[in-house]
Amino acid sequence: MYGAPLKKHAKKVMVLGSGELGKEVVIEAQRLGAETIAVDHYADAPAMQVAHHAYTVDMLHKEDLRHLIEEVKPDCIVPEVEAIATDTLVELEKEGYHVVPTANATKLTMDREGIRRLASEELGILTAKYGFANNLEELKEAVKDIGTPCVIKPVMSSSGKGQSVCRSMDETEASWNEAIEGGRGRNTRVIVEEMIHFDSEITLLTVRSVSGTSYCSPIGHIQQDGDYIESWQPAYLSEAQLKEAQAMAKKVTDALGGYGLFGVELFITRDKVYFSEVSPRPHDTGMVTLVTQDLSEFALHVRAILGFPVPSISTLTAGTTYALKADHQSEDYQVEGLEEALSVPHTQVRLFGKPMTKPGRRMGVVLSTGETVDQARDRSNQAARKVNITK
Ligand SMILES: Nc1ncnc2c1ncn2[C@@H]1O[C@H](COP(=O)(O)OP(=O)(O)OP(=O)(O)O)[C@@H](O)[C@H]1O
Ligand SMILES: NCC(=O)N[C@@H]1O[C@H](COP(=O)([O-])[O-])[C@@H](O)[C@H]1O
Numbered sequence: 112m113y114g115a116p117l118k119k120h121a122k123k124v125m126v127l128g129s130g131e132l133g134k135e136v137v138i139e140a141q142r143l144g145a146e147t148i149a150v151d152h153y154a155d156a157p158a159m160q161v162a163h164h165a166y167t168v169d170m171l172h173k174e175d176l177r178h179l180i181e182e183v184k185p186d187c188i189v190p191e192v193e194a195i196a197t198d199t200l201v202e203l204e205k206e207g208y209h210v211v212p213t214a215n216a217t218k219l220t221m222d223r224e225g226i227r228r229l230a231s232e233e234l235g236i237l238t239a240k241y242g243f244a245n246n247l248e249e250l251k252e253a254v255k256d257i258g259t260p261c262v263i264k265p266v267m268s269s270s271g272k273g274q275s276v277c278r279s280m281d282e283t284e285a286s287w288n289e290a291i292e293g294g295r296g297r298n299t300r301v302i303v304e305e306m307i308h309f310d311s312e313i314t315l316l317t318v319r320s321v322s323g324t325s326y327c328s329p330i331g332h333i334q335q336d337g338d339y340i341e342s343w344q345p346a347y348l349s350e351a352q353l354k355e356a357q358a359m360a361k362k363v364t365d366a367l368g369g370y371g372l373f374g375v376e377l378f379i380t381r382d383k384v385y386f387s388e389v390s391p392r393p394h395d396t397g398m399v400t401l402v403t404q405d406l407s408e409f410a411l412h413v414r415a416i417l418g419f420p421v422p423s424i425s426t427l428t429a430g431t432t433y434a435l436k437a438d439h440q441s442e443d444y445q446v447e448g449l450e451e452a453l454s455v456p457h458t459q460v461r462l463f464g465k466p467m468t469k470p471g472r473r474m475g476v477v478l479s480t481g482e483t484v485d486q487a488r489d490r491s492n493q494a495a496r497k498v499n500i501t502k
């Protein structure tokens with residue numbers, strides 16, 4: 112049963128997905144007077160711990176998702192993860208619900224094929240060469256076409272799940288098995304991508320609001336096994352690279368439409384900028400904006416989706432994040448070393464409050480600022496080394 116609303120006129124913001132990113136969205140929405148509803152497939156998720164109301168629902172289940180939305184009647188539906196029954200969001204949008212940024216954007220980006228074909232084939236944006244496969248035989252064909260090394264990923268996955276680098280034809284079977292185990296749901300389709308030997312990779316946070324399109328300064332990051340470990344802002348790009356990156360981001364986000372913040376992921380080489388993928392929502396590497404910008408990516412997302420202006424975005428200082436990951440499974444974990452970590456100057460730790468650890472699960476983040484990115488990075492590395500997530 113849905114509890115009594117806080118204020119008759121408060122906008123109801125429902126976050127579908129209640130992880131660390133949703134938690135910050137909820138807090139920012141509350142700061143602008145919204146009533147917040149957090150939803151995820153498991154109980155006590157981070158955003159549920161701060162939202163006014165919480166629901167545990169399988170968001171991939173069409174009827175359950177529709178039933179919840181019809182019961183709560185949110186003014187804004189804010190997808191925070193990709194694993195949602197996006198066809199239901201498309202139907203609900205037609206019935207008058209506001210899906211952020213648009214239902215079609217969530218549908219296209221849920222599936223790597225949708226967004227890749229849109230960017231490359233419809234918008235003519237440069238991406239790595241790619242192919243798709245539904246079984247091992249097709250995968251071998253696709254790998255032959257693209258060449259090795261190549262990157263193989265389930266079409267539906269995130270945070271590097273099911274992703275592998277295939278270095279020779281002999282490795283295709285191992286990559287296939289990895290993708291099938293790591294993919295979301297029962298989908299067995301994979302994408303094969305040419306391996307881009309980039310100099311750096313960045314996230315260009317792009318905001319579409321009533322004020323038009325604006326960009327945050329680029330965020331650099333390092334990924335391990337397809338998941339992010341460290342991010343920093345600002346990341347250096349030449350003027351020409353920045354112009355190219357912003358033009359690509361504008362094209363893609365205009366095509367997706369709606370209001371909100373997008374995380375545009377790009378690979379940078381000496382003379383090229385490649386589009387990789389886009390999140391129509393705050394990005395994990397963008398948590399750095401919690402300490403670097405006057406308005407964090409979460410504050411920007413909420414402003415944009417509630418229809419408020421975004422007249423300017425300022426990067427006030429250099430900053431970095433370092434992800435704190437668990438290496439075991441436990442429901443009774445402890446975080447040790449906070450005192451030592453917090454002894455590092457200009458450094459904060461944010462623990463997300465996830466109810467259990469799993470190997471590789473991100474449980475918190477270290478945030479540091481500095482006069483330079485290098486200085487901030489030294490600080491967050493030093494602090495992260497002090498933190499221990501134990502059983
Ligand atoms: N074609 C490629 N060439 C080189 N590196 C790649 C390629 N595709 C992916 N990677 C590396 O793997 C990382 C994760 O890939 P990708 O962003 O596609 O996965 P993801 O599971 O959607 O991650 P997330 O959900 O965290 O954004 C990239 O940030 C990059 O470091
Ligand atoms: N790259 C996407 C990303 O970082 N998403 C963030 O991770 C959470 C899931 O974490 P979990 O898998 O530990 O539950 C999501 O809810 C979102 O906040």
Ligand SMILES: [Mg+2]
Binds near residue numbers: 376388
């Ligand atoms: Mg990515």
